[in-house]
Amino acid sequence: MEYGFWLNLFLIAAGLTVGFISERWDIIPFTLIVIGVVLTIAWLLWQSKRTNLWARRSAQSSTNAILATTAVVVILSLINFLGARYSIRQDLTENQLFTLAPQSKELVRSLKSPVKVWIFDITQNAREKELLVNYQRQSSKFKFEYVDTQAKPSLVKKFGVDNNVRAFLESGKRQVKIVDFNEPLTEIKLTNCLQKLISTDVLTIYFLKGHSEDILDSIDSNMSKAVEALAEMNLIAKPLTFTNKSLVPDDAAVVIVGGDSQDLFPNEIKLLQAYLKRGGNLLLMFNPRTAQNLDPLLSEWGVSIDPRLVVDISGSAILGPAVSLVNNYGQHPITKNFGNKTSFYQFARPINTKTVEGVQSNPFLLTKPYPHSWAESDLNSEILRFNEKTDRKGPLALGIALKRKIVGKTDNSGYEASYSNTLSPVLPITSHVHATNTKSTNRESRLVVIGNSNFASNSWFQKALNGDVFLNSVTWLSQRDFQPLSIRPKEAKNRRINLSPAQASLLTIFSLVILPLIGIIGAVPVWWQRR
Incomplete structure (x- = not known):
């Protein structure tokens, strides 16, 4: 014992x-x-x-x-x-370099089946590994593994690894290439590949052409960056012309009308109206040159485009008064998690709305209040000054999201469908392909109107939240409500200071000579008193 x-x-x-x-x-x-x-x-x-x-x-x-x-x-x-x-981590970097963006977090947390990242590189980059660990913290279904190609030839054969591809994303039997050997593994690439992997459907987005637009004319078109970003989200962009066509294609998840310098033909407007009546989704982006003759369509939704231009003097010192700086986004899924960050709209026009039975509207782009912004009617004046009689005080709505319930039967033309006068919550849609035969419908039609078209152009798309506004608008319109809508992850900003030889010499002299000399001079009186 x-x-x-x-x-x-x-x-x-x-x-x-x-x-x-x-x-x-x-x-x-x-x-x-x-x-x-x-x-x-x-x-x-x-x-x-x-x-x-x-x-x-x-x-x-x-x-x-x-x-x-x-x-x-x-x-x-x-x-x-x-x-x-329950680890608590505080990221103190300026751009939150070590914190995942909201979209990345929501995507990982919404995983329904296990996902694994395979990195065929025995050199474990510390920055990349920290990124993968951050993803893994969000869900137990996300895993990653570094693979030695010499030790595991079976995996090399399985993924078909060659000298080009370095990382793959796998879920079940589906595989997606992430980066090549000469590319770094970033949050943007990993999140986009993850979104593409878990998306089982590929939707078609149509851009209306035939009115002198700068959209989809070539790979170097004015909106090529936006088109590339759509492709990363499993959204295929195609041009749409109504020549020899009787209606919008049945596979159109969203139709985008923007950047036109010529009015639409009356028949085209009727076809777009029919498309909305059979449950379609439409994005209208206006430029300052024309209203695109869409008043008949817009009036059904209680929307009108103000002929005046928005003046914003809050950022005039840098961008000029013709560029509106927006950091008020209302309450809508398109702009959730935007906070008070900024998006830019050059030569924007205000949007007016009135109440229409059955239509639910939400402004999601609002300018700063007066005196920072107003709608200017006299654009020929050399001095911008608010006119109480002809101008309109801010805040002004630059973006409106609307939805309307569709109830009825529709055939190929879509003219038999009708709008419901009762508001309804968002209805999940199991298929984005419209019926070609007569069938009953009970769904929503969605419309987004933005009083600016060049915010999504190549020169503005990657500035601040401009790309997020465009992509989230298309995602909401496509009725992909199971997908998270939030800010896309951002790359780290380059904050290096480039000094000229003269500046470098001055900095060396200041740090090695002047500062020590100031310390010595300041210490002499103290020494003299204590002597």
Whole structure:
């Protein structure tokens, strides 16, 4: 019985060893630990009764020391456990370089099946590994593994790895290439590939052509960056012309009209109206030269385009008064998580709305209040000054999102469908392909109107949140409500300071000569007083 204490400690140590090594705290390690603890308590009670241990002062002091030490160990263990389970990290970098963007977090947290990143590179880049760990923190379904191509030729054969591809994303039987060997693994690329992997449907986005637009004319078109970004989201962009066509194509998830310098033909407007009546989704982007003759369509939704231009003097020193700086985004899924960050709109026009039964409208782009912005009617004046009689005070709506329930039957022309006069919540859509035969419909039609078209052009698309506004508008219109709408991840900004030789010499002299000399001069009076 005297050596039973060591047996008890052995049982406890064995249980802990089995649990930590196997990483499974099941019945075996639990039983060993419980038996060891129970026998240890029994041994202590037996020893105290046999030797009258607790009557001794030394035993009491030793017991207090043991209890205090045990309490410290338990507290430290709990702190470590809570720190490992509920870690708190604070990113103090300017652009939140070590924090995932909201879209990345929502995508990973919404995973329904396991996803794994395979990196065929034994050199584990610290920055890339930290990025992958951040993704893994969001969901237990996200895993990653570095692979030595020499040690695991079976994986090399499975993925068809060659000298070009370095990383793959896998989910079930689907695989997506992430980056080549000469490319870094960034959040933008990983999030876009993850979104493409979990999206089972490829939607078609049509851009209306035939009115002197700068859209989809070539790979170097005015909106090529926007088209490339759509492709990364499994949204295929195609041109749309109504020549020899009787209606909008059945596979059109969204139709975009923007950048036109000529009015649409009356027949084209009727076809767009029919498209909306059969549950279509339309994005209208206006430039300052024309209203595109869309008043009949817009009036059905209670929308009109103000002929005046928006003047914003808050950023005139840098961009000029013709560029509107927007950081008020209302309450809408398109702009959720935007916070107070900025998007830019050059030569924008205000949008007016009125109440129409059955139409639910939400402004999501609002300019600054007067006197920072207003709608200017006199553009020939050399001095911009608000005119109480002809101008309109801000805040002004530059973007409106509208939806309307569709109830009825539709055929190829779509003219039999009708709008419902009752508002409804967002309805999930299982298919974005419109029916070609007569069928009953019970869905929504969505419309987004933005009083500017060049915000999504190549020169503005990557500035601040401009690209996010365009992509989120298209995503919301496509009724992909199962997909997160938020800010796309951003690349790190280059903050390096480039000094000329003269500036570098001046900095060296200032730091090695002038500053030490100032310290010496300041120390002389102190030394003189204490002398």
